[in-house]
Amino acid sequence: MSKVTLIDHPLIQHKLTLLRDKKTGAKDFRELVNEIAMLMGYEVTRDFQLENVEIETPICKATGKMLTGKKVAIVPILRAGLGMVDGMLKLIPAAKVGHIGLYRNEETLKPVEYYCKLPQDIAEREVIITEPMLATGGSSSDAITLLKKRGAKNIRLMCLVCSKQGLEVVTNEHPDVDIYTAAIDEKLNEHGYIVPGLGDAGDRLFGTK
Numbered sequence: 001m002s003k004v005t006l007i008d009h010p011l012i013q014h015k016l017t018l019l020r021d022k023k024t025g026a027k028d029f030r031e032l033v034n035e036i037a038m039l040m041g042y043e044v045t046r047d048f049q050l051e052n053v054e055i056e057t058p059i060c061k062a063t064g065k066m067l068t069g070k071k072v073a074i075v076p077i078l079r080a081g082l083g084m085v086d087g088m089l090k091l092i093p094a095a096k097v098g099h100i101g102l103y104r105n106e107e108t109l110k111p112v113e114y115y116c117k118l119p120q121d122i123a124e125r126e127v128i129i130t131e132p133m134l135a136t137g138g139s140s141s142d143a144i145t146l147l148k149k150r151g152a153k154n155i156r157l158m159c160l161v162c163s164k165q166g167l168e169v170v171t172n173e174h175p176d177v178d179i180y181t182a183a184i185d186e187k188l189n190e191h192g193y194i195v196p197g198l199g200d201a202g203d204r205l206f207g208t209k
């Protein structure tokens, strides 16, 4: 069964409230999304493996710990997932970045795929999907399916706001994928938007509405 981790660190909750506020404009919204992604990144990568390495400090020989070098791919779901990429790359600068383009049909709420470009060795990488909004769960679930078809085996999903029902969909369809989120909101409205949510993340990031 998927592990769902609610990352409710005070700094993240504070920034999330600013993000939810409709008075927050695109510039601040972009900055906040990146900052939250970076803060969440600590928790998302907490189980990364370490190995002992021998080094010499200015004082003496010592044993330190370094990442075992498992390669990482950050995969944003376009467009809104792009907003979280820079924050994650600050933490893992050597990560490669794949892109999955999906938009939600406004009537059916079903995701439509329009782009996919992944690192060639995606099967060997630890994949972190970035997706600010998990509403019906359709986009996240389809993105995971697509990644699995391309051979990805170790996938985790990083969101800002999830709906309860969307989480259920993704955890049922992909019980092997762990999910990290800064909030779990109560419900969806009749247009499939998360309530209270933060509105349309893509439009708010890129100022398209």
Ligand SMILES: O=P(O)(O)OC[C@H]1O[C@H](OP(=O)(O)OP(=O)(O)O)[C@H](O)[C@@H]1O
Pocket: 077, 078, 079, 080, 081, 102, 103, 104, 105, 109, 111, 131, 132, 133, 134, 135, 136, 137, 138, 139, 140, 166, 192, 200, 201, 202, 203
């Ligand atoms: O869980 P779901 O019900 O599938 O909804 C979530 C998706 O909806 C939004 O994408 P949108 O279609 O608005 O595209 P955009 O990111 O390009 O704005 C959001 O960015 C998610 O990808």
Ligand SMILES: O=c1cc[nH]c(=O)[nH]1
Pocket: 080, 133, 135, 192, 193, 194, 195, 197, 198, 199, 200, 201, 202
């Ligand atoms: O609340 C929602 C639902 C889907 N997509 C968004 O950007 N926000």
Ligand SMILES: [Mg+2]
Pocket: 080, 200, 201, 202, 203
């Ligand atoms: Mg959108």
